[in-house]
Amino acid sequence: MNLGRHQERYCIIGNPVEHSLSPLIMNYLFHRYGLNAYYYKARVLENELGEAVQTLRGLRVKGFNVTMPHKKAILRYLSDLDDASYIIKAANTVKNVDGRLIGFNTDWVGVKRSLEFHGLNKIENAVIMGAGGAAAAALYALGQMSRGIIYIINRTYENAVGIKHEFRDLRAEIKPLLLSKENLREAIGDASLLINATPVGMGEWKSLVPPEFLKGEIYVMDMVYRPLKTKLLMDAEKAGATTIDGLWMLIIQAAEAFKIWTGIEPDILDLRRLVEANING
Numbered sequence: 001m002n003l004g005r006h007q008e009r010y011c012i013i014g015n016p017v018e019h020s021l022s023p024l025i026m027n028y029l030f031h032r033y034g035l036n037a038y039y040y041k042a043r044v045l046e047n048e049l050g051e052a053v054q055t056l057r058g059l060r061v062k063g064f065n066v067t068m069p070h071k072k073a074i075l076r077y078l079s080d081l082d083d084a085s086y087i088i089k090a091a092n093t094v095k096n097v098d099g100r101l102i103g104f105n106t107d108w109v110g111v112k113r114s115l116e117f118h119g120l121n122k123i124e125n126a127v128i129m130g131a132g133g134a135a136a137a138a139l140y141a142l143g144q145m146s147r148g149i150i151y152i153i154n155r156t157y158e159n160a161v162g163i164k165h166e167f168r169d170l171r172a173e174i175k176p177l178l179l180s181k182e183n184l185r186e187a188i189g190d191a192s193l194l195i196n197a198t199p200v201g202m203g204e205w206k207s208l209v210p211p212e213f214l215k216g217e218i219y220v221m222d223m224v225y226r227p228l229k230t231k232l233l234m235d236a237e238k239a240g241a242t243t244i245d246g247l248w249m250l251i252i253q254a255a256e257a258f259k260i261w262t263g264i265e266p267d268i269l270d271l272r273r274l275v276e277a278n279i280n281g
């Protein structure tokens with residue numbers, strides 16, 4: 001590790017961060033584009049966030065990523081927010097501009113470009129499962145791509161209603177629903193896109209969606225990327241649907257953060273090869 005005086009510092013803060021793929025991606029990109037910079041990871045507990053931000057300021061880090069559980073809590077420590085992080089009420093990227101910490105949300109870019117990358121530029125009706133930060137990022141993205149109905153299906157109905165109120169200016173109509181088989185069947189039957197924005201399927205062979213609800217004419221995106229092919233995506237593939245795994249979103253949100261910091265737009269397919277080789281090997 002080169003801690004040279006002129007080396008620029010970046011990092012990710014969160015808990016857990018041990019298995020984060022961000023250091024791999026960012027350090028690869030710094031090397032690839034010949035930048036004298038290094039990206040660290042720092043485990044930060046919930047009650048340590050304020051102190052951690054002070055430390056990062058003191059170290060004059062140029063930028064940092066924020067992951068669970070700090071994406072919402074970080075907002076109060078920032079000098080300014082981009083439109084997306086203001087509306088989504090969560091930031092995952094911070095840029096240090098002469099001591100002013102500016103917050104950005106690049107998760108929504110990860111959703112939008114993942115869909116575009118797979119040929120989906122306009123959407124009629126869509127279903128988002130979940131009503132947390134990742135669902136809010138998906139809703140922000142779909143708000144720019146759909147004028148139809150966006151169903152928010154969630155285990156806690158009140159949280160689905162809450163997200164609808166936060167996004168009341170959207171052109172699309174938001175319909176909050178309680179997570180149930182009946183609601184899933186009806187909403188999926190009416191939609192051309194289904195997004196899983198819950199952790200269900202992460203490290204487990206489970207899916208919220210009965211396989212018989214899936215059909216060939218739908219796009220299915222899972223934000224979970226461990227395993228890369230979740231049960232939901234496997235069932236969708238068997239039904240003939242177009243599937244989009246969570247690694248696309250991860251890579252694209254990271255590429256967007258890199259661009260915010262450096263002005264350089266990385267090659268997404270190059271990053272995909274890098275990360276796939278590392279998670280498989």
Ligand SMILES: NC(=O)c1ccc[n+]([C@@H]2O[C@H](COP(=O)([O-])OP(=O)(O)OC[C@H]3O[C@@H](n4cnc5c(N)ncnc54)[C@H](OP(=O)(O)O)[C@@H]3O)[C@@H](O)[C@H]2O)c1
Nearest residue numbers: 130131132133134135155156159197198199223246249250
């Ligand atoms: N691929 C990527 O780049 C990327 C980026 C961001 C997030 N993600 C992933 O997206 C997922 C959600 O992240 P988040 O930040 O939105 O988390 P979050 O804010 O904690 O929200 C989690 C959501 O999932 C629901 N949920 C949790 N466990 C559930 C279960 N067993 N059954 C049904 N619903 C359940 C919660 O429902 P309640 O409201 O009832 O609690 C909530 O709506 C995580 O797996 C995360 O790793 C991936």
